Structures are given as C-alpha cells and as structure tokens.
Amino acid sequence: MNVLVLAGGLSYERDVSLRSGRRVMDALLSVGVEAEMRDADVSLLPSLANDPPDAVFIALHGSTGEDGSLRGVLELCGVPYVGPDAFASRLAWDKPSAKAVLREHHIPTPDWVALPHDRFSELGAVAVLDRIVARLGLPLMVKPAQGGSGLGATVVRDPNSLPAAMVSCFAYDQTALIERYIEGVDVAVSIVDLGEGPIALPLVEIVPSNGVYDYAARYTAGLTTWHAPARLDLAVSESVVMTALDAHKSLGLRDLSRVDLIVGPDGLATVLEVNVAPGMTETSLLPMAVQAAGMDLGEVLAQIVRRAARR
C-alpha cells in the first residue's frame, strides 16, 4: 500500500501542518507502509493522475485541509482519503454550524453568537458589543469562526477589552464566534475507528502554565503539562467519552477526530470544537493519547489508512 501524506498548504497553520505531516509519514514508514509527503500545490493533481496513491492522509490544518474543499477535489480525482467527507468536514470546520448541530443533538456547547465583521460596521460596534455582553455575560471567549491552533482567540473578562479582542479575531477571519467562557478543565478526546466503530482513546488533560492554551503553549515543549489519562474520576471520564463520541457521530465524522471539551467543576462536559484533521506534531494531543493507550502511532494510522483505501 502506498500513502500520500498531504501537508503544508497556504493556511495560517502551514508550519504546524508540515510538522504533522512529517510525523505521520515517519510513523507510517516505521511500520512498513510506503508513504511520501506532498504539499497541496499545482503539482498535486498531476501527481494524483500519474501516480495515484492507495489513499491520502490529510495532515493539512486550516481551511485547505479542513473546510472540505480539498476532499471534494480528491473525490473528483477518485482518490480515497482518511477522514470525513467534504460535507461533514465543512460542517465541523465552521464552528457556528458545528455548534448548531451539537445543540440539535442536545450535546452541551457554550451559548454563542457568530457575527461577520460587516454587522458591526452596519449596526454600530458599541451597540452590538453591549448586547453581546448583556446576553452572554462575562467572561467570553472570542475566536475566529473558522480556525485552529488558538490563533486569533482571546478570553475576555472585562468589557473594555472586548473591542480589541474583536479586532484581533477579525485579523484571522471574516466572522467571529463569541461564546460564554466556561471555566474548568481542558480535555481533549481523540477518537479513532479501527474497524469496530469509533472509540475514544485515553483522555488528555491540558494544563497550560500561564492558564491560556495559546499557540506558544501548544507548540513549545515545556510550557504546558499534559496528563494522559486525564485526572478525572471514572464516572466523569465515562461521561466525557460519551459526549465526545456523540459529537463525532452527530457531525457525521469518520476515521478519526479530536473533540475539545471543558469539564466543569460539576463534572459536566461542554464541547468547544471538533477537529477533523487533528495535529500530529511532537506536542499534539492525538499522538499523546495513542501513546497513553499503549498503542503505536504508526500501527493506528496504518489501520485507519487501510480502511480508507478500501472505500
């Protein structure tokens, strides 16, 4: 079997993607799967036509890999790929849309509003921001409606810092997602389907040293403490797993995903977002979960890829 790992792309997360791609490629090679890495550029389609791989592993983060469009193109080329189809991918990538689906399925997610920047100029920023604070309260989390790696995200505890947070967010995306900020424990649930349906790997608890899981905290070894498995009691862990699996299924996802949640002091798990191309870098959460499960990343990825290749 030969696998093409797509990594790089033109998104904000290109650097993360290149590292994810290399780790995926190395992991596959280590278990005897032929794998090579390519960028999503003008050479991709000719290469797929001339030398089609058995399957594509999408290690592209950001819009290129996650908004569904690339998957649509791969379908046009008749090349199987790992992960959800274009539609499900698009749904998960757009946080407001994903949250609406979660809410429909009674899966807890923080109250929110999503607003494109135009609304602020049309309706007046002061009026809109006042309304948001009145309705959702404080603290708030402001983040791009489409994005990852903590880019453009700010926790707002004081209404005076909300405008600056909006400006910072709109540097990354046309639409901002503003939601109630839930205090609690950050937990990541990595989900894989090895042939028997989606299963949750050990939960990873994230404790950034300065309290914010920003870009530096995610990608600098030494700045965050990760606990795998998470330090939650059994009943809570089980409930978190159920919530995460529900989220994965409700969005129509496939093969693998990562669900990011907050577990409140009451043990209630609230879903923040669902990732269809989870990071695979040296500090990423899914590989950590695989290791905590006593499994080999290469074997896990190889199994997933083999299933995808049969589609």
Add this chain to the structure above:
Amino acid sequence: MSETELDGGRVSDTGTTLDDYTDRYAHRVNGMTASEIRALFAVANRPEVVSLAGGMPYVAALPLDTVGSMVGELIAQQGDTALQYGLGQGMLELRERICELMADVGIDAHMGASPDDVVVTVGGQQALDLVARLFLDPGDVVLAEGPTYVGALGVFQAAQARVVHVPMDDEGLIPEALEEAVVRFRAKFLYTIPTYQNPAGVTLTEQRRERVLEICERAGLLVIEDDPYGRLGFHEEAPLPLRARRRDGVFYLSTFSKTFAPGLRVGWILAPHAVRDKLVMTTEANILCPSNFAQSVITTYLRTMPWREQLKGYQQLYGERRDAMLTALSDLMPEGTTWTKPGGGLFVWATLPDGLDSKAMVPRAIAARVAYVPGTGFYADGNGRQHMRLNFSYPTPERIREGVRRLAGVVEQDLAMRAVFREAM
C-alpha cells in the same frame, strides 16, 4: 506513573511537559517559545505569496556557471588545503584581500589596518557573537539604534545583555539622543550600522559621523561598526566608515554575504591586536576555524573574477528594485503611511498610519498573500508596532509592485476595521 484509588474513582498522575530538561536549561533559554508570527511566515516561501519579508540578496545575478567552474578548479587544484582545517583566525590570503577591500573605503594601513588584525568569521553574525562573548556579561548594557538588526538583538539576548535603543531619523542616529543615553547608561559599547541600515534603510550623514565619534570618545564608549551594505550604494558613494576616521575605539565588522553570496558564510572583524588575540581564542573555542573551503572560494573569486563589475551589477539591480518599491509605495499606499528612501542596501522601513499594528496585521497580510517583517522584531523593548520592514532586493520589480498593492489593501482593511471598533474602544 502512579495510580491511587480515590472515592471509587482512579486518579493517576501522568503529567508531562514533553520537555525533560526544563529544570536544567541555562537561564539564557528563558523565553524561547514557538512563535505564532514566525509560524505564520511559513507560507512566505510558497510562490503564491509575494514576500517582502526576506533579507536575501539576489544571488541568481551571479554568473553561476563561471563560479561553478571556478569552484571545480579550486577543488581539483587546491583541494587538499581547501577541504582541510585551517587557522582559527582565517586564511592569510583572504585577510590580505579583506585589507585591500577595506582600503578602498579608507580603512588602510595608515589607519592601522593590517591582515594580522583581521579575524575571519562565519558570516557577520558570528562576528557579532564573538564581540558579545568577549565583552558582555549578563546584565551589561548595549546601546543600539532604534530599530536595529534583528540578528544583533538575538546575539545580545543570548548574552543576557540589556539593549537600550537610541532613536534615529532620516539622517541616522540622532546625536543628541546618543548623548543623553551615554550619560544615563553605563554601556559596554554602541552597536551601529551607519550605512544603509537594516532595517531602517537610513544612512548616518557625514556630519553626524564626526559628532557620534566625538560623543563616544568623550564617554570612552567603544563603537562596534557593522557594515554589510556599505558597497551597495545606488548612484552614490556612502560616507566613509567610522573606522576610516579613527584608529582607536572602533571595531569594524563586515561580510561577503551581500557583495558576493550569503551561502558561503564568510565575514570578518577588524580589531586591535589585544582584542584580536582574544577573538581568535574565542572563535577557536567556538568553531575551531572558519571554513577553508568557503574562504578559498572567496579568495579565488576576488583574485580571478571581475568582482567590481559584479558589485556594480548588484548596485544597478537593487537600485531598480528600490525605485520600483518607492514608486509603488507612493502610488498605492493609503494616506498616513510614510517610508524611508534608502540610498543603498536592501530595505525600506515603512511607518503605518496611526493606530495600526504591523504585528497584528500579519494574519491579514498572509490571507492577502503578502509577507513583510513587523517592526517589533527590530526592538528589544516591544516598540516597533507601527512599522514594518520591506525588502526589495529579492523580488522582481513586477512582484514588488504586486506585493505593495496587496499590502496597501491590507492596510486599508485594517484601517476600516479599526474605524468600526474605535468608538467602542
């Protein structure tokens, strides 16, 4: 890993930071974190992005075939020396050539320059590093222009020194500001790039050179003069280096990176013998010796190829590109944007309209497929948000114009966004 039963549940303490050495690193490692901004620049080498962010000379302008044959012959005929370890101080023939080059700009035997006092380094960067190793203890103060070269900031930070910036204007370092700084701070040295400065593009005028030297002499302040771009003036000769005016009190650093090619990593320092001895001891401890191969290539190049014509070629090429950039900026940038007009070198320093932040603007620029370096990279004190460095040496004039067009769009968008939220702030 331990597991304890607790109230019917299980708690295991399996925390990891994925860095086993956090309690063993030297203090100088503090603050080394993955940088969001640097990561965003990963797209800059995709062809879709017009990068005005690099600092790269246009090495494709070299006659690469000829250089290639030259290198081939060099190995064939002198491979046993060129590929061997050499002197820590650098090859004598290169040091002699370096003295010839310096004599062109007034740093000659009369001014105390001799091959014995030249130390060849791995690029100008290592020259800076050696100076820092020799002179800086943690907590020492360095005076530098504001803004200054990012590579120097990195060296001073690694030495745990404190950088105090002295402001510049269109004529370079402001002497009155230097005077104040010299009184307020007991600095180890003044680090200056007087000619076609990176990043500001400005040049210290003739009159100010004398004033700066007087101020430093009176204060007993050592001057570290970094001159990578002095030979890259367009339609003009730069004022003579500081070192050409003083035998003492100025160490002169330069490099072949822009006049020939950066890939060879060859630079040098000219310093008085007592210092030079220590520099040699330090560099030997650091790298053993600079690359004989790289030095041989440069020596042969200077000896056998028309390097002055090549230099003229670079001057012409970069002059055209500077013109393209200045024209594009003038035609396209929104009102309120200003910029320097360099007489040489590789960079323009732009100042954004009030209220804009060049670092915060980077994601917009990436989305618009243009890259630049935010001004904050060139200050140790967090300043620089209203500025950006734009490189013109590498992209073609058409790409430069396109890049400026995209950048202007980004600035407009940012202005509009801030206007929307200004009343709320």
